[in-house]
Amino acid sequence: MTARGAVSNRGYAALCKDCARAGRDGGFEYPSSWLESIAVRGGTRSNRCPACRRQHTTDVRSMAVPYLELDVIGLVADRMNPTGPLGGLGPLPEMHREVDRSSDLSSLTVALEDKSLSR
Ligand SMILES: [Zn+2]
DSSP states (O other), rough: OOOEEEEEEEEEEEOOHHHHHTTOOOOEEEEEHHHHHHOOOTOOOOOOOOHHHHHHHHHHOOOOOOOOOOOOOOOOOOOOOOOOOOOOOOOOOOEEEEEEEEEETTTOOOOOOOSSSOO
């Protein structure tokens, strides 16, 4: 049984591909609930940290044709040196790894009293 105030959930850790290209750390984590909410809407997880994701959204909105439909021609044989008929763009982003995220809230003295409730 989990102790009162102890919270844990699953999440993922990844490195931001834009930060990596710029030479910054760019490590970020996100909860599995975020991934599930995106998947429900048909989206996919991002390989960008929240700051780069916001910048990318701004950049994409300024493009007349931000996305192109591409046909998959095969899997990448070497993730560190992906090449194809048009050349390569550098190493692919690292895979996201699953992490346990936990917090202990038992030291907090937060309470709601009857007098705090409005009727
Ligand atoms: Zn980033």
